[in-house]
Amino acid sequence: MPHRLFPLLLALALVGCGGSEDIAAPPPGGGPDASPAPADSASSPASGAAPAPAALPRKPAPAGAEAYIISPADGDVVSNPVRVVFGLKGFGVAPAGVMRADAGHHHLLVDVEPTSFDTPILADENHLHFGMGQTETELTLAPGQHRLQLLLGDEVHVPHDPPIMSEPITITVE
Numbered sequence: 001m002p003h004r005l006f007p008l009l010l011a012l013a014l015v016g017c018g019g020s021e022d023i024a025a026p027p028p029g030g031g032p033d034a035s036p037a038p039a040d041s042a043s044s045p046a047s048g049a050a051p052a053p054a055a056l057p058r059k060p061a062p063a064g065a066e067a068y069i070i071s072p073a074d075g076d077v078v079s080n081p082v083r084v085v086f087g088l089k090g091f092g093v094a095p096a097g098v099m100r101a102d103a104g105h106h107h108l109l110v111d112v113e114p115t116s117f118d119t120p121i122l123a124d125e126n127h128l129h130f131g132m133g134q135t136e137t138e139l140t141l142a143p144g145q146h147r148l149q150l151l152l153g154d155e156v157h158v159p160h161d162p163p164i165m166s167e168p169i170t171i172t173v174e
Contacts, residue, residue, distance in 0.1 A: 055118040059101065061160035065091040067106070067150040074169035081138040082173060084108065086150055088135075091164060096131030097155050104152040104160060106130040108137065111147050114165060120157035129157065141173045 070085040072078050092103035107121045108128040115122075123129050130137070148171065152164040159165070 055116075056120065056156065056158045058118060058158055058161035059104075059154045061152075061162055061164050062090055062102070065089065065152075065160075065164045067091075067152055067164050067166045069148060069150060069166050069169050072169070072171050074167075075171070077172045077174060079174050080140045082141055082171070083136065083138050084148060085136040086130075086134075087166075088152070088164075091152065093133045093135060094155070095133045096129070096153075096157065099155045104154050104164065105133055106135065107151045107153055107157070109147075109149045109151055109168075110139070110141075113147075113168075114149070114151055114159070114163065117159045117161070117163050121151060121153050121159065123157075129153075131157075143173050145170055145172050 066089040068087040068089070070087045071083065086106050086108075088106075092100065093105060094100045094103035096105055107130065110126050110128065112126040121127055121129070128137070128139075147168050149168040150166040151159055153159055
C-alpha cells in the first residue's frame with residue numbers, strides 16, 4: 001500500500017513547490033516587493049481562488065528543534081539583493097517529496113505571519129518555498145521595513161507539531 005501513496009505524495013510536493021522549477025525567489029514580475037493580495041482574497045469564492053486545502057496530519061517535531069535566521073540580524077539596515085541565511089538545530093534538511101521523520105525543508109515568510117499549521121504552506125510571493133533543500137537565498141525587496149520568518153515543512157509542506165519556526169526579524173531595506 002505505501003508504494004501506491006508515493007506518486008500521490010510526490011505530485012503534492014511538486015505542486016506545492018511549483019514543480020521541478022522550485023526556486024528560492026519568485027519569478028520576475030512578482031515577488032516580495034510586489035503588493036500582497038488583500039487578506040481575504042484567497043478565501044473568497046468570488047475571487048476565483050481555489051478553496052483552502054484540507055487539513056493534513058502533522059509530523060511530530062523533536063524536542064529542541066529550532067529554526068533561526070543567521071543573517072541578516074533583527075534590526076539590520078540592508079540593501080538589495082538581501083542575502084538571507086537559514087539556520088536549523090536538532091533537525092535535518094530534506095527536499096520536498098522526501099519522507100524523513102527527522103527532516104523537512106525551509107519556507108521563508110515575507111511580510112506575513114504564519115496562518116494555519118495543519119494545511120500545506122502557501123506558495124506565493126509572501127511564502128517562499130525552498131523544496132530543493134536550500135539553506136540561503138537572495139531577495140530583492142522594496143525599500144522600507146520587512147518582516148522575515150522561517151517555517152519548516154514536511155515532504156508535503158505541512159508544518160510539524162509543534163511548528164519549527166524562527167523568531168520573526170524586521171529589517172529595513174535602503
